[in-house]
Every structure is written in C-alpha cells, then in structure tokens.
Amino acid sequence: MRSSGTTDLPLHYGKVPAWLYERMSTLGLSIVEAILTDYNKDEVLRRLSDPFWFQSFGAVLGMDWHSSGITTSVMGALKRAINPQSSSLGLYICGGKGRLSRETPMELLRVAEKTGLVGEELVRASKLSAKVDNTAIQDGYQLYLHNFIVSDKGNWTVIQQGMHDQDGTARRYHWLSENLKSFVEEPHTGINGISQGQILNLTAAEAADNRAGILSIVQEDPNETVRDFTKLVMPNRHHVCSSDVDLKRLGALLYVTRELHTDNFEELLLLKGVGPRTMQSLALVSEVIHGGPSRFKDPARFSFAHGGKDGHPFPVPIHIYDDSIAIMRKGIEKSKLGQMDKLKTINKLHQIVLQAETNFTPQFDVQEIIQQERRDSWKYGGRTVMGKAQKPSDNDSGSQLSLF
Known part of the structure; x- marks a missing residue:
C-alpha cells in the first residue's frame, strides 16, 4: 500500500458562499462525468489521489488556489453532487469533516449493501489509513477530515486532512488502493515538510500483525524515505506570483484563447x-x-479559469463560470445520447494548446494579466466573499493589454 502524497497548506477560515458552492458542485460533477466518459472510474480515483491534480481541480472550481479550504469544500461539493447519482456513476463518497468523518464506517456498510462489496474490508481500510496518518505517523498534525471514495468495483482512494496545533497549517494526505499489498509495506514513500521535531512511526492497534513492518520504517534513514515522496507545499501568501505558474503553459493558453479565431x-x-x-x-x-x-x-495556473472567492488572483467571473457549466453540461447530456462531439471538441481545445506550447516563448508579466482580469471583472459578474466587483473609474480603466 502506498500513500500517493501529501500537501501542506495555510489554514483558511470561513465558509464558501452559496453562490460559489452551488457552482462548484455542478462543474465538479461535470468534470468527473467527463473523466468517466473518456476514461473510467479508476482514473477518477487516480486523479483524486494526486495532490497536485486535486489542488489544480479546486483552483478551477474557484477556490483559493493555495488554501486548506480546498479540501473540505471540494469534497463536500463532490459528495453532494455525486452521491445522489452514485448508482449510475459507480462512485460513492463517504465521510467528511469532523462528525461526518466518524460516520464513514456506517456509510461504507450501506454502500456495501447496495453494491455487494465486502463492507468490513472497506471499513478496515478506512480505519487503517486514518491510523497510519494520525497515529502511526506522528508529524504534529491531527486529522479532522476523512473522505473515503470507493467505486462499485471496490477500488478506492482516501483524502484526509490534519491540522497542526501550533503553526496554523493543515496537511492533506492522499491514498490509493491500486496495487494494494499491505498497509505497512511502505505505507508512505516519505513525509516531507517543515520540521516539527522528531517524527515517530508507531503501529496502530488494529494493525498489530504488521508491527514489524512499521518498526522497520522507523529504523530507516529518513533522508532515504523522503527522497521520492510526492509533496506539495503551498505558500502562506494569497497573491499569485510569476514563480507560481508555468509561464510557457499559461502564455500558450492565453495566446490560443485570445489571439486565434475559432x-x-x-x-x-x-x-x-x-x-x-x-x-x-x-x-x-x-x-x-x-x-x-x-x-x-503549478496549481496556481488553474486559478486563471475562474479566479478565487477571496479575490486572488481575481474575483470569480460568475458569467464565465456559468458559461463553462452550461457547455460542460450540454456536452455530458449529449454524450449520454451517444453524441460525443461536444466533449471531443473540448478535448481538442486542450490539444491545440499543447501544440502551441511547443514553440512558445513567454513575453508577458503575470501581474499585468491579473490586473486586466480585475479591471474587466465587473463585465463578467465578478464576485468575492466581500461582494460584487465594481466598474473601475475612467482613470483606472487602463488600455487593452497586448500579450504577444
């Protein structure tokens, strides 16, 4: 069993406003359905188990690109959207934050009744993954969120998050059942992050038979165990810098979507x-x-889709967000009727951007892009948790930015 990675995030407080949460649920469901249509359920689980993909996914949905709130909000929105359609999608999301995390075993047993899966095995996997991250690996973070996503074939991924009681950060852990052998055969490929003193690896009570395996990890050189670990550490600041994004990829995307004609x-x-x-x-x-x-x-690059609820890098463009949802929903509905053209076209858009990257040389300033987005935000129904974007005065309107 291998944990697929961790993410360190600055802690954000507050709730996601209803106007964003509704849209996150709808667009999140559309993206999951598109992956199911073009790939399969195992691919959805693989994506969710990748900390970099998950952060990028949350940024596309309009959450703050670097914050811990992505985990709770994205998983809550997905659970709300997916579970009513679980029978047709073949995916079930259990658990959540606080009290909801403790309901995971009962939820998994109900899933097992519907699908014919072995509920006790799913419950054991849920408990052991939590024990490894909360008890067997003592890194200063105490879990407060646990989501268990399982397919009707029995494959699963776990996303859980812990809070540090001193430095105000959160750490997210990702697990994937693919190629499952043992919960103690390298349960993590390493733990890498800000030093909290000595990290102690202990066996969980439920995994007593595997004590020797976990003790062997304790005896290994920690420099060896962290070498190949998938690790994402997000900065404490809110604003997006040039160093946060791949300028070649962002520039090629802007060139294709702004300069070329359909x-x-x-x-x-x-x-x-x-x-x-x-x-x-x-x-x-x-x-x-x-x-x-x-x-x-570079998850920050994906915040250039729909901005962020706190206004970084710019307010959420509601009109654009709704256009994205409408186009995705129409493509999904047509695909269910055997008409794949719309979804294939969206895939082609990505392929054209890839081709444009080949010989693209960045010649723009990310801050200028952000300032233009903020100036134009009112046109697109821009909105943050603080209110709606206002039309700038004539003195602040600026000229149309030429990127290339």
Missing part, C-alpha cells in the same frame, strides 16, 4: 460563438480532464 480550427467549430474569456476557462477545465500528471505542478 474559425481557423475545424476541430473547434462546435465552440463557435464562445468568447475568448470563456475559452480560457474551458481550456483549463479541459486540461484538468485530459492533462497528464506533469501538467499539475
């Missing part, structure tokens, strides 16, 4: 009439669906 690409004719700003968001949504693992090393 009429030039036969593959994109089904998106004819879609404005440049919506194309920008759709291209990033498409990348979340179809991009390879290496595409998600």
Whole structure:
C-alpha cells in the first residue's frame, strides 16, 4: 500500500458562499462525468489521489488556489453532487469533516449493501489509513477530515486532512488502493515538510500483525524515505506570483484563447460563438480532464479559469463560470445520447494548446494579466466573499493589454 502524497497548506477560515458552492458542485460533477466518459472510474480515483491534480481541480472550481479550504469544500461539493447519482456513476463518497468523518464506517456498510462489496474490508481500510496518518505517523498534525471514495468495483482512494496545533497549517494526505499489498509495506514513500521535531512511526492497534513492518520504517534513514515522496507545499501568501505558474503553459493558453479565431480550427467549430474569456476557462477545465500528471505542478495556473472567492488572483467571473457549466453540461447530456462531439471538441481545445506550447516563448508579466482580469471583472459578474466587483473609474480603466 502506498500513500500517493501529501500537501501542506495555510489554514483558511470561513465558509464558501452559496453562490460559489452551488457552482462548484455542478462543474465538479461535470468534470468527473467527463473523466468517466473518456476514461473510467479508476482514473477518477487516480486523479483524486494526486495532490497536485486535486489542488489544480479546486483552483478551477474557484477556490483559493493555495488554501486548506480546498479540501473540505471540494469534497463536500463532490459528495453532494455525486452521491445522489452514485448508482449510475459507480462512485460513492463517504465521510467528511469532523462528525461526518466518524460516520464513514456506517456509510461504507450501506454502500456495501447496495453494491455487494465486502463492507468490513472497506471499513478496515478506512480505519487503517486514518491510523497510519494520525497515529502511526506522528508529524504534529491531527486529522479532522476523512473522505473515503470507493467505486462499485471496490477500488478506492482516501483524502484526509490534519491540522497542526501550533503553526496554523493543515496537511492533506492522499491514498490509493491500486496495487494494494499491505498497509505497512511502505505505507508512505516519505513525509516531507517543515520540521516539527522528531517524527515517530508507531503501529496502530488494529494493525498489530504488521508491527514489524512499521518498526522497520522507523529504523530507516529518513533522508532515504523522503527522497521520492510526492509533496506539495503551498505558500502562506494569497497573491499569485510569476514563480507560481508555468509561464510557457499559461502564455500558450492565453495566446490560443485570445489571439486565434475559432474559425481557423475545424476541430473547434462546435465552440463557435464562445468568447475568448470563456475559452480560457474551458481550456483549463479541459486540461484538468485530459492533462497528464506533469501538467499539475503549478496549481496556481488553474486559478486563471475562474479566479478565487477571496479575490486572488481575481474575483470569480460568475458569467464565465456559468458559461463553462452550461457547455460542460450540454456536452455530458449529449454524450449520454451517444453524441460525443461536444466533449471531443473540448478535448481538442486542450490539444491545440499543447501544440502551441511547443514553440512558445513567454513575453508577458503575470501581474499585468491579473490586473486586466480585475479591471474587466465587473463585465463578467465578478464576485468575492466581500461582494460584487465594481466598474473601475475612467482613470483606472487602463488600455487593452497586448500579450504577444
């Protein structure tokens, strides 16, 4: 059994406003359905188990690109959207934050009754993954969120998050059942992050038979165990810097969506009439669906789809968000009728961006892009937790930015 990675995040407080949460549920479901349509249930589980993909996914949904709130909000929105359709999708989301995490065993037993899976094995996997991260690995973080996502074939992923009681950070842990052998055969490939003193590895009571395996991990050189661990550490600041994004990838995406015309690409004719700003968001949504693992090393780039609820890098463009949802939902509904053209077109958009990256040389300032998005935010129904974006005064309107 291998944990697929961890993420260290600054702790954010407050609730996601209803106007965003509703949209997160709808677009999140659409993205999951698109992955199911073009790939399969195991691919959804693999994506969720990747800390970089998960952070990018949350950023596309309009959450703050670097905060701990992504975990609670994204999983809550997905559970709300997916579980009513679990029978047809073949995916079930159990658990949650606080009290909901303690209901995971009963939820898993109910899933087992519906699917014919062995409920006791799922409950054991849930408890052991929590014990490893909360007790067997003592790194200063106490779990307060535990989500267990299982398919009707019995494969699963776990996403859980702990809070540090001193430095105000949260740490997210990802697990994947694929190629499961043992919970103590390298249960983590390493723990890497800000030093909290000595990290003690202990066996959980439920895993007493595996004590020797966990004790062997304690005796190993910690420098060896952290070498290949998938680790994402997010900064404490809110604003997006050039160093946070892959400028070549962001620049190529902006070039394709702003400078090129849909009429030039036969593959994109089904998106004819879609404005440049919506194309920008759709291209990033498409990348979340179809991009390879290496595409998600800079989660901040995906916040250029729908901004962030706190206004970083810019307010959430409600009109654009709703356009993205409408196009995705229409594509999903048509695919259920055997008409795959719309979803294939969205995939083509990602492929065209990939081609543009080949010979693209970045010649722009990320801060100028952000400032333009903020100036134009009122046009797109821009909104944050603090209210709606206002039209800038004539003195602040600025000129149209030329990127290339």
